[in-house]
Amino acid sequence: MDLKQLKAFATLAEFGSFSRAGAVLSIAQPVLSRQIKALEQELGIELFYRNGRGIVLTEAGKLLHGYAGGVLDTVTRATSEVMALRSSPRGTIAIGMPPSVGTILTVPLVQSFRAEFPLISMRVVEGFSGHLLEWLITGKIDVAVLYNAPRVSNLSAEPLLQEEISLLGPVNDPAGLPDGPVQASRLAQLPMIIPSRPHGLRLVVDAILSDAAIEPNIVLEVDAMPSTLSLVERGLGYTLLSYGPARHLIEAGRMKSWSIVDPVLTRQLILATSSQRPTTAATRALAKMVRSQVRDLVQQGRWLSPGDRKTKPSTRKDEPPHTARGKAVIP
Numbered sequence: 557m558d559l560k561q562l563k564a565f566a567t568l569a570e571f572g573s574f575s576r577a578g579a580v581l582s583i584a585q586p587v588l589s590r591q592i593k594a595l596e597q598e599l600g601i602e603l604f605y606r607n608g609r610g611i612v613l614t615e616a617g618k619l620l621h622g623y624a625g626g627v628l629d630t631v632t633r634a635t636s637e638v639m640a641l642r643s644s645p646r647g648t649i650a651i652g653m654p655p656s657v658g659t660i661l662t663v664p665l666v667q668s669f670r671a672e673f674p675l676i677s678m679r680v681v682e683g684f685s686g687h688l689l690e691w692l693i694t695g696k697i698d699v700a701v702l703y704n705a706p707r708v709s710n711l712s713a714e715p716l717l718q719e720e721i722s723l724l725g726p727v728n729d730p731a732g733l734p735d736g737p738v739q740a741s742r743l744a745q746l747p748m749i750i751p752s753r754p755h756g757l758r759l760v761v762d763a764i765l766s767d768a769a770i771e772p773n774i775v776l777e778v779d780a781m782p783s784t785l786s787l788v789e790r791g792l793g794y795t796l797l798s799y800g801p802a803r804h805l806i807e808a809g810r811m812k813s814w815s816i817v818d819p820v821l822t823r824q825l826i827l828a829t830s831s832q833r834p835t836t837a838a839t840r841a842l843a844k845m846v847r848s849q850v851r852d853l854v855q856q857g858r859w860l861s862p863g864d865r866k867t868k869p870s871t872r873k874d875e876p877p878h879t880a881r882g883k884a885v886i887p
Contacts, residue, residue: 557595557598557599559627559628559631560591561591561592561594561595562595562624562627562628563581563628564577564581564583564588564591564592564595565591565592565595565603565617565620565621565624566621566624566625566628567580567581568588568592568604568611569604569613569617569621569624572610572611572612573610573611574588574589574611592604599616599620601614601616602614602616602617603616603617603620604617645673645675645676645836645837645838645840645841646675646676646838647675647676647677647836647837647838648676648677648678648679648838649676649677649678649679649698649699649836649838649839649841649842650678650679650680650681650696650697650698650699651665651678651679651680651681651697651698651699651700651701651842651846652680652681652682652683652687652688652691652692652697652699652700652701652702653680653682653688653700653701653702654682654683654684654685654688654701654702654703654756655682655780655781655782655801656757656781656797656798656800656801657701657825658680658682659781659800659801660800660801660853660858660859661701661846661849661850661853662680664849664852664853665845665846665849666678666680668845668848668849669841669842669845672841672845673838673841676838676841676842678842681697684754684755684756685702685703685704685705685756686754686756688700688701688702689702689705689711689828692711692828692829692830693708693710693711693830693832695830695833698829698830698833698836698838698839698842699827699828699829699839699842699843699846700826700827700828700829701716701825701826701827701828701846702756702825702826702828703756703757703760703823703824703825703826704756704759704760704823704824704826705826705828709831710830710831710832711828711829711830711831712828712829712830712831713826713827713828714826714827714828715824715825715826715827716825716826716827716846716847716850717824717825717850717854717859718822718823718824718825719798719799719800719822719823719824719825719859719860720798720799720815720816720820720821720822720860720861721757721760721761721796721797721798721816721821721822721823722796722797722798722799722802722813722814722815722816722861723738723743723746723794723795723796723813723814723815723816724785724788724794724795724796724797724802724806724811724812724813724814725746725788725793725794725795725811725812725814726788726789726790726791726794726811726812727789727809727810727811727812728791729812730791731745731746731794733814736814736815737814737815737816737817738814738815738816738817739816739817739818740765740768740770740816740817740818740819740821741768741770741818743765743770743772743773743796743816744770744771744772744773745773746772746773746793746794747773747775747776747792747793747794748772748773748774748775748776748793748794748795748796749774749775749776749777749778749784749787749788749792749793749794749795750772750774750777750778750784750795750796751777751778751779751784752777752779755779756823757796757797757823760821760823761796761821764819764821765821767819768818768819775793776792776793781797781801784797785797785801785802785805785811788811789805789810789811796816796821798823798859799813799859799860799861800853800858800859800860803858813861815861825850827843827846827847829843
């Protein structure tokens with residue numbers, strides 16, 4: 557017995573006429589007759605009495621009719637609820653991001669996501685990019701926003717943003733740096749406060765500076781970004797960080813920022829999911845919201861430095877990502 561036969565049976569029982577039931581079902585009477593006959597043959601019993609005035613249910617037909625309505629109602633509700641997930645997904649979702657990203661992205665992302673998808677329970681965790689990658693692969697989180705993700709077979713990653721790493725220092729600038737860009741070689745003389753390995757920022761900085769044969773003068777290693785910014789603001793040294801997490805301090809006149817050249821220091825922000833687990837509606841909704849929020853934050857000037865706030869969205873799906881310095885990459 558299939559649902560098509562059951563629906564044909566219930567409709568015929570309701571209208572008591574092959575012609576009217578066929579019209580309601582939008583099928584020809586001979587087709588409807590064959591469906592009912594096939595159902596009776598499968599059950600091995602007649603479901604209708606046929607006479608000159610029409611058809612009536614047999615005892616077996618009455619029994620089946622009592623079940624048919626409930627079955628069809630259940631199928632209709634199930635179909636409606638499943639289809640509703642396309643516009644109103646539900647479930648539980650976990651996203652992880654580094655603290656430097658969380659200071660910019662967490663509040664607007666959670667506000668927008670909860671407003672648009674109230675049926676999804678959301679969890680946000682922060683950690684180093686290496687930890688986020690491990691949590692993503694082991695299934696502890698569903699989506700990760702991280703820096704410079706490695707190319708691994710069980711990871712699906714797409715670029716979100718190529719951001720410039722700036723030099724940050726106290727307002728009184730005891731080193732007397734110029735107002736314009738600062739040569740990366742100056743990092744060998746400045747008292748630097750930066751994270752320890754294996755912090756993602758430290759790995760990026762070490763790799764770029766090593767290629768340029770520059771050894772930064774690290775006087776203090778601090779893995780907590782708020783503490784690092786507080787130390788720099790109080791004049792205990794300089795640090796390296798992208799513009800977004802320090803924007804409020806720079807715009808308030810509590811900290812100064814310089815671009816670094818020869819070489820320029822950049823890192824790529826990645827949106828990642830595990831390719832080993834099925835992508836749910838909740839995961840797709842969150843990934844889409846992350847892209848949207850990053851784009852909005854860049855356009856609002858809350859992520860990139862004032863000189864690098866223009867975005868360049870990809871116009872074609874097969875177009876290679878735009879990875880110019882300080883530009884947003886929104887696939």
